[in-house]
Amino acid sequence: MxxxxxxxxxxxxxxxxxxxxxxxxxxxxxxxxxxxxxxxxxxxxxxxxxxxxxxxxxxxxxxxxxxxxxxxxxxxxxxxxxxxxxxxxxxxxxxxxxxxxxxxxxxxxxxxxxxxxxxxxxxxxxxxxxxxxxxxxxxxxxxxxxxxxxxxxxxxxxxxxxxxxxxxxxxxxxxxxxxxxxxxxxxxxxxxxxSNQVLPRPARPKGGTGPMRMASVKELESSAQSGEQDLQLDPVDETRQKALVQLAALLFEQAEEAEGEPASRRGLSALTRGAAGPLGGGNDRTRVILHLGQAIDSQTEGDLTQAAVELERAFELGLRTPAAAFDLGLLYRGRDDEKALRYLRESVKHPDYTLGASLLLAQIYAGRGQWNEAAASYMRALAMADAEMVPPEQADELRQMYEPMIDALGSDTDQASLQSICKTIASQLQRADWRTFLRMARQNLPPQPPGSPLTPVSEMLLESHSGTVVELIGRVRELAAREMTRSAMEEAYFALQLAPAYLPVHIEIAELLLREGRMEEAVRKFMIVADLYNARGESARAVRILQRVLEVAPMNLNVRERLIELLVAQEKTDEALKQCMELAENYYRLADLDKSRQTYLEALKVAQQSKNNRAWGVEILSRVADIDMQRLNFRQALRIFEQIRTIQPDNQATRMQIIQLQFRLGQPAAAIGEADSYINLLESSGRRGEAIEFLNLVIKEGNDNLDLRRRLADLYAREGRVDEAVSQLDTVADAYAGQGKMLEAINILEMIVALKPKNVEDYRQALMELRRQSLRR
Incomplete structure (x- = not known):
């Protein structure tokens, strides 16, 4: 059909x-x-x-x-x-x-x-x-x-x-x-x-390194899975494989960009020199690619020491990705634990690497006898793994259930108990069938009444005040909903006595402070909570806290700047850009045009990492150009509009701005060239009618240039609109005659006669008269 x-x-x-x-x-x-x-x-x-x-x-x-x-x-x-x-x-x-x-x-x-x-x-x-x-x-x-x-x-x-x-x-x-x-x-x-000698084997043409290294990574994955019945990996190996695939994919991006970077990218980078993607730029970019390729080769061949050396060089040259940080942490584990800890603490902040990095941190801490830190890291890994077993909308709530346990482990003095917890969680997670195991464990939990909160599987491992604290938070919210703020605050402080480092209680206190109109104290409390979440590697929650602050204090510039930093670190580029735009707009409202412009240009660097870099680039550059126009910095505005034109060559409003600025700056030849460029673009795509409208608009806006009118007449003539073509040429001829440019006027009249308008005889007589006047001179 x-x-x-x-x-x-x-x-x-x-x-x-x-x-x-x-x-x-x-x-x-x-x-x-x-x-x-x-x-x-x-x-x-x-x-x-x-x-x-x-x-x-x-x-x-x-x-x-x-x-x-x-x-x-x-x-x-x-x-x-x-x-x-x-x-x-x-x-x-x-x-x-x-x-x-x-x-x-x-x-x-x-x-x-x-x-x-x-x-x-x-x-x-x-x-x-x-x-x-x-x-x-x-x-x-x-x-x-x-x-x-x-x-x-x-x-x-x-x-x-x-x-x-x-x-x-x-x-x-x-x-x-x-x-x-x-x-x-x-x-x-x-x-x-x-001479019975051996010819050298044929060399490999350029361009095969990315695919070959990706194949090596996939082969390594297959060999790691070959002994597993269900083709699964434990969390660390799974995360390692994810990191290697992402690192190998960077080699493809380099090869594709080397073949020919799109004009849109060049347009953005012209204003963001020094800004680059995960590979850096210029000579550093080439060196990063070299070291990254050697690191992947060494790792897939089993030379982990050399792999660490090469990848660290790439990292130092600008390869600051969570994948590189995790892989370095994994490679240095057992060789240089201080370095491993530094890189793993960096990668644990990224949601894709939190589980694997937490397990590696726990193993290192356990090996050093730091049982409090080891148990807390193991529990955080279990929280992330357990959250994968429930629907996404319930995952955040479940992770919060683990926080009082994690906090309690940090101050527990029972070393034997801490070691037991580490051993138990390690046995649950450091196995290829960890997902199957956790699903079964969750199914074996006691049934919960409808509407009750989820139960962490860790409840089977240790006793704590977590259940009491959760109940108290529910009581706090109930009292707050009934406008009983003082009573709610008392319950919140009681909950703090049971779990002083349980951050959701601090969030409830901040919300109560807002209800009491104590804005400054509430914002300060929210900021402390956000910083603690980020320090613990839970940057996604830190982002949500900062977003909550901006709901009640949208003009707090420090909060918005901190939020942008976290979003960029999490590679949530589009969300970061929205916040950058809002921050720049806030500076604009405060009449701080320098700071607003600087913020837009910083956003432009971030925009290069977005899949929607063209759209963001145009929007950001348009705001920058608007600021330059308000400050009467026309030359700088012209350069910005030219950048926009490079990204969006068929943007009529931008072409109009460029032409007007070039006329204003005394550059008529450049303005005519810009008009010709746009007209050729339109005509090549069969849009001559739009070209005619555009030239009429340019002339109407006060740019009554004779060369523009001649081009408009030519378009009319080729469109078969003879009367309108003649009208434009007539105006040009009169102007030339009035300026004493008889030869130019004669040329225009000859063009009119060639078009054969209805009153062609009138133009022939005018042409003869001009020729006589020209001879008298």
């Missing part, structure tokens, strides 16, 4: 718009809607595949491109995309097969260059792929690229020689020598073979 074409096209356009802004989640939603109308549309399938690829959902991206390849079997693009996805998944054999199919499809479509690109890509994965070398040599020869053909024929000879086929190896080299008799490489290879 045919779908709705209008709905399909609308969804595709919305998807393309979201993709242009790099909002890939929205793009995926729109493309999915389009496929509901036409499930076999190849473009929609490929577009959805791209969106999933950008979201790092490689399984679903692969499914989309496989479907697209079945729908359009002669299109090489889905095969090329499948090859890139297979590389990201460490499946090099499938990647090479897809690239080979793409190469043959390109060749059938008479696109030899794209076919060559795919063959070279195969060789970057498998440099000794004989049939690809042979195919490449033949195509190079057919294209007349003799030097490259000779190189491939010699590579073929090397592979044949190493496989023991000396006769065919010699024939291949002799053919290369006949093909290019002047080739030194061919003569040397021929001499080598005839």
């Amino acid at each position: 045919a779908g709705n074409q209008a709905a399909f096209q609308k969804a595709m356009n919305q998807g393309h718009s979201a993709a242009w802004d790099q909002d890939w989640r929205k793009a995926a939603e729109y493309y999915s809607q389009a496929l509901e109308e036409f499930p076999e549309n190849a473009l929609a399938l490929s577009s959805l595949g791209l969106a999933y690829f950008e979201l790092a959902d490689y399984e679903r991206a692969l499914e989309c491109y496989q479907h697209a390849a079945r729908v359009a079997p002669t299109d090489p693009i889905p095969q090329e995309k499948m090859a890139r996805i297979y590389e990201r998944m460490g499946r090099l054999k499938e990647a090479a097969e897809a690239s080979l199919i793409a190469a043959e499809l390109h060749l059938r479509g008479r696109d030899a260059e794209r076919a060559i690109d795919n063959w070279v890509h195969v060789l970057s994965l498998y440099p000794e792929h004989l049939s690809t070398r042979q195919r490449l040599a033949a195509v190079y020869e057919r294209l007349g690229r003799r030097e490259e053909a000779v190189h491939e024929y010699i590579a073929v000879a090397s592979l044949l020689q190493h496989s023991g086929d000396l006769t065919r190896a010699l024939k291949s080299v002799e053919y290369a020598a006949r093909l290019a008799p002047e080739s030194q490489e061919a003569r040397f290879a021929l001499h080598t073979l005839r």
Whole structure:
């Protein structure tokens, strides 16, 4: 049954718009809607595949491109995309097969260059792929690229020689020598073979290091899982694997950017020199990549000491990611525990690494006999693991249940009890089937009455006041809801006596202070709680506390700055940017334009890490330009608008601002050039009508430039709107005549006559009159 074409096209356009802004989640939603109308549309399938690829959902991206390849079997693009996805998944054999199919499809479509690109890509994965070398040599020869053909024929000879086929190896080299008799490489290879010496093996072309290292990481994962029946890992190994995959993925990003950075990225980076992603920038970026690649190689080969050295060098050069910090902590554990602790305390703050890092911290503390710290870290690891066993909306509440236990462990003096707790939790979590074990443990907990809070599985391990404290918090909230604030405060302080370091009690006290109108004390209490949560590695809760403070004190700039720091550290880039924008706006409201502008530029650095960097870049730069305009710093505003134009070349408002500023600054030639650039852009996409409207608007805004009118007349003429073209040229001719520029006026009148308007005779007479006047002069 045919779908709705209008709905399909609308969804595709919305998807393309979201993709242009790099909002890939929205793009995926729109493309999915389009496929509901036409499930076999190849473009929609490929577009959805791209969106999933950008979201790092490689399984679903692969499914989309496989479907697209079945729908359009002669299109090489889905095969090329499948090859890139297979590389990201460490499946090099499938990647090479897809690239080979793409190469043959390109060749059938008479696109030899794209076919060559795919063959070279195969060789970057498998440099000794004989049939690809042979195919490449033949195509190079057919294209007349003799030097490259000779190189491939010699590579073929090397592979044949190493496989023991000396006769065919010699024939291949002799053919290369006949093909290019002047080739030194061919003569040397021929001499080598005839002297019974060994040809060097073919080298790997550039571009294969990322896929090869990802494959090594995946192979390491497979070997770690090979002995497990259900293919599971313990939390530390699972986190290690996640870190290695993320580190290997950075090598792909470097390779892709090296192939050609988009103009949008260049537009942003022009104002944020020195700001960079996790790899740093410039020479440091190259060194980071070098050390990172060597670290992955060493780790997958089992040389953990060298891996630590290389990764630490990359970290010191700017590779400040949670994945790198965790991996360093793991590598240094047992070798240099002080370094391990430093890196693990950094990584434990990131939710993806809290569980694994907490276990490693606990193991190190236990090895040093620091049983209070070990037990607290083990309990925090159990809290994170237990929270995975419940629905997401209940996870935060369950983690809070563990806090009084964690606090109690910090001051417990019973060393035997602490050691017992460490041993028990270690036995529960340091195992491949830890999820299965915890699910069973949770199922075996006593049934709870409906509406009662969750019970931590740790309740089976130790007795504490946690149940009493939780009940007291419920009582505090009940009294506060009944406006009995003083009584609620008394209950809260009683709860503090039982668990003085239990942070949810401090939060309740801060809320009560707000109810009493003691804003400054409440904010101070909230800030202390947020700092403690962050110090304990629970930065997500610290963020929620700071967000609560801003609900009641939105103009507190210090709180907002602290919130931005935490969001950036958690890699919640878009949320951090929203707070950056609000902070800059607050400075703007306070008439501190310098601080507002500085905050926007700092936000621009953060924006480079966002998937929506184009949209954020335009919004931030627009605010910066607005400030510069208010301060009458037109030259600086012009530079900012030019940056926006680089990111969004079809933004009409930006083009208008640039042209007006260039005229205002006495740069008419630059203004005309800008107008020409935009008109060419519009015309190349079939939007001549918009170009006409744009030029009319520029002239209407007070930029009555004769060159602009001539361009407008040319557009009208090519659009078949002769009367309007003549009207513009008539104005230009009168202006030239009034300025005494007779030759220019004559030229314009000749153009009008060539258009053959209805009153062409009037213009012929005017032309004759001007020529006579010109001769008299």
